[in-house]
Amino acid sequence: MKKILITGGAGFIGSHVVRLFVKKYPQYQIFNLDALTYAGNLENIADIEKQPNYTFIKGDIVDAPFIDQLFAEHQFDGVLHLAAESHVDRSITDPLSFVKTNVIGTMNLLNAAKTIWQGNYEDKRFYHISTDEVYGSLGAEGLFTETTAYDPNSPYSASKASSDHFVRAYGETYGLPYVLTNCSNNYGPYHFPEKLIPLFINNIIQNKALPVYGNGKYTRDWLFVEDHAVAIDLVFHEGKNHDTYNIGGFNEWQNIDLVKLLCKIMDEKLGRPAGTSEQLISYVKDRPGHDLRYAIDATKINKELGWKPSVTFEEGLERTVNWYLENQTWLNNITSGAYASYYEKQYS
Numbered sequence: 001m002k003k004i005l006i007t008g009g010a011g012f013i014g015s016h017v018v019r020l021f022v023k024k025y026p027q028y029q030i031f032n033l034d035a036l037t038y039a040g041n042l043e044n045i046a047d048i049e050k051q052p053n054y055t056f057i058k059g060d061i062v063d064a065p066f067i068d069q070l071f072a073e074h075q076f077d078g079v080l081h082l083a084a085e086s087h088v089d090r091s092i093t094d095p096l097s098f099v100k101t102n103v104i105g106t107m108n109l110l111n112a113a114k115t116i117w118q119g120n121y122e123d124k125r126f127y128h129i130s131t132d133e134v135y136g137s138l139g140a141e142g143l144f145t146e147t148t149a150y151d152p153n154s155p156y157s158a159s160k161a162s163s164d165h166f167v168r169a170y171g172e173t174y175g176l177p178y179v180l181t182n183c184s185n186n187y188g189p190y191h192f193p194e195k196l197i198p199l200f201i202n203n204i205i206q207n208k209a210l211p212v213y214g215n216g217k218y219t220r221d222w223l224f225v226e227d228h229a230v231a232i233d234l235v236f237h238e239g240k241n242h243d244t245y246n247i248g249g250f251n252e253w254q255n256i257d258l259v260k261l262l263c264k265i266m267d268e269k270l271g272r273p274a275g276t277s278e279q280l281i282s283y284v285k286d287r288p289g290h291d292l293r294y295a296i297d298a299t300k301i302n303k304e305l306g307w308k309p310s311v312t313f314e315e316g317l318e319r320t321v322n323w324y325l326e327n328q329t330w331l332n333n334i335t336s337g338a339y340a341s342y343y344e345k346q347y348s
């Protein structure tokens, strides 16, 4: 029986990874460690909470004595580290909390893994999940590859870049077995509605303005979250030790085009006349330090591990819209703040 720690499993991507691992690997004991910040929501994984191979632990990765004690008690064989402060706008107003969770928190996990494994690294693995934002901004041409120099521009990406460097440094300095992935923007079910796609779906439902930064020409590469979870499973099990993989959708969209596509889908779903939702678009003052374009070259993971996205953007977006329309209670619980009481109801 392998003991696997997944951090941040009550968040957006983490919940998909926890679900995949709990269902696919009944022989593993999966521990989900999450502090349940504003972004952590146990309703995201309510469907698997009774599974015999699943345990939820509420705790903060910034708390080093707690993390040390947790590792000593459970002697994890593998760590998939997703817990993070993840919202760029929040990192602009409160950068220090990003340093605490993303840098210090990662350090605490690295130290605890190093301590319990004590150089006996056979069948052990520390997997750090990171973002393409560490590479900074691209012009109109080119793609980020695994050898692109780091050039972070926001406090969020700077904190993730720093944590990536520490993971690599622990590999080089102490031989800690690690893998690292840098992925493009995810979208899909259970996405917290402060991020562009779920925010706009919610605003369209409620007939509220759709705030588009600057001139709307910012370009992002989008990947369906379940495809990211599949890539994470593959890299965790088959990725080369001490190596990095870029993960992306080969799917670049300028924000304004994405918003217009979303408006079109929403008009159809809600039975509104074509063009209704587009009238809600409102251009707002730009985000400081806004990166113009991110685009991932995912050739390496494709060639070495055979991974590629399984759904097109149009399919993924339609599935996402359907999910939000069918799960209005989940959405209402978040927007009203009621989701925060789920832990007390279920676990106390």
Ligand code: NAD
Pocket (backbone or CB within 6 Å): 007, 008, 009, 010, 011, 012, 013, 014, 033, 034, 035, 036, 037, 038, 039, 040, 041, 059, 060, 061, 062, 081, 082, 083, 084, 085, 086, 087, 101, 105, 129, 130, 131, 132, 160, 182, 183, 184, 185, 186, 187, 192
């Ligand atoms: P999220 O904000 O939805 O979830 C983060 C989770 O971490 C939450 O459940 C939160 O409660 C938990 N958490 C936060 N601080 C914690 C702490 N101190 N201790 C324990 N738990 C804590 O984030 P996400 O979008 O699911 O992203 C997950 C990971 O993937 C992050 O590391 C992020 O940098 C990376 N990533 C995200 C994207 C994306 O598009 N969302 C793309 C590439 C990489």
